[in-house]
Amino acid sequence: EKDALYAKADFSDEDGIKAANLEAEFAEMDGWNAEADASQLLQSLEIPEELHQQLMSELTEGQKVKVLLARALFGEPDILLLDEPTNGLDVYSIEWLENFLADYPKITIIVSHDRHFLNQTCTMMCDVDFGEIRMYVGNYDFWLQSSQLAAKMRADSNAKKEDKIKELQAFVARFSANASKSKQATSRKKQLDKISLDDIKPSSRKYPFIKFEENRPLGNDLLRVDNLSKSIDGVKILDNVTFTLRPGDKTALVSRNDLATTTLMQILAGVLEPDSGEIKWGQTVEMSSLMKDFASEFNNNDLRIIDWLRQFAEKGSDDDAFLRGFLGRMLFSGDDVNKEVKVLSGGEKVRCVLSKMMLQKGNTLLLDDPTNHLDLESITALNEALVGFPGSIIFTSHDHEFIQTIANHIIEVSNNGIIDKADTTYDEFINHPDVQKKLSDMYD
Known part of the structure; x- marks a missing residue:
């Protein structure tokens, strides 16, 4: 509107007054700093400055999510409504968002399955259960205990x-x-x-029963990776990656680039071949895996859930009664077991793959972002199952609590190498001065 006024050939006194009012309103809205503020938000979410003038259609899916989040945060709105804001964000962007929201001076209403995120950002919990809503003053942990x-x-x-x-x-x-x-x-x-009994309604929350067992324990060796490199479409993803994992290691692969960790997981699972380098698994390793791209196991598949799972059951454990009971513990009850797997939701498909893994009883589990698609109850059940698993685990995740409570070995993966620290927790890893310096050098 200002530009239209200033462009008028017959600029009148009345136009001048209106323009002055618009200038005052623009200044009051901090309009002169808007572009710089927008740029700062985007860079904080790791959208580099050279992409700021790009079309949305030219960005990756992950970058689009970050731009949409920046748009929601921009201008300090009176009320922020954020539905699963951590979806599509890497662990470092999530940490930035936690700090941003913790200092946000206005109202935020958040839906999230990330327990650490809720603890860091929320001062009040709204519990929707038992057919009613209850309010708790405090963070997620306080609500859970209360x-x-x-x-x-x-x-x-x-x-x-x-x-x-x-x-x-x-x-x-x-x-x-x-x-x-x-x-x-x-x-x-x-x-x-x-005397009257309190009317205790059943909870709407359902927890699957997840427990991983192993057919046999690992021997002396788990995994050795030597000088592994991989490029995709001419872009270097992994460069001379070398590390050793020991039996009993529960290793989290983390990165600012999901493609790096997913590519490494696919190579370890034998789904993808490296350009160079060597992978050597121990002789006693029996692997079970949940890959991020698990859809291929279900798409265009007319099998019912019970028949799909039957493929992975040992003889003697493949009868309907056993499989129905097994699936019931994974929240597939009654006629649910007769659903065709191709029509299942993302969360149901993940529970199917986890069921398969439990039947396989591998001593080494590979899980690429396993909490994706799961609700909070299933995440909690999976978390506890992996903590109690006696074998070894290699996994990726964006869930801080999930990594912190499971992993005892952290490997940061990038196209410029890795940072490898054994016998550590995730919090110890990210707060270690040497790691912070290496991270700065790795991504700068």
């Missing part, structure tokens, strides 16, 4: 009331016809009438 305690107290209270009811009913039944005890029986009957 809601579990409240549920236990309600259950314990009902249990005590049920015991009292049985006691009073027994007294009334025994002495109501006894003249000497009739007054006491009448008194007990009145007490009984006053």
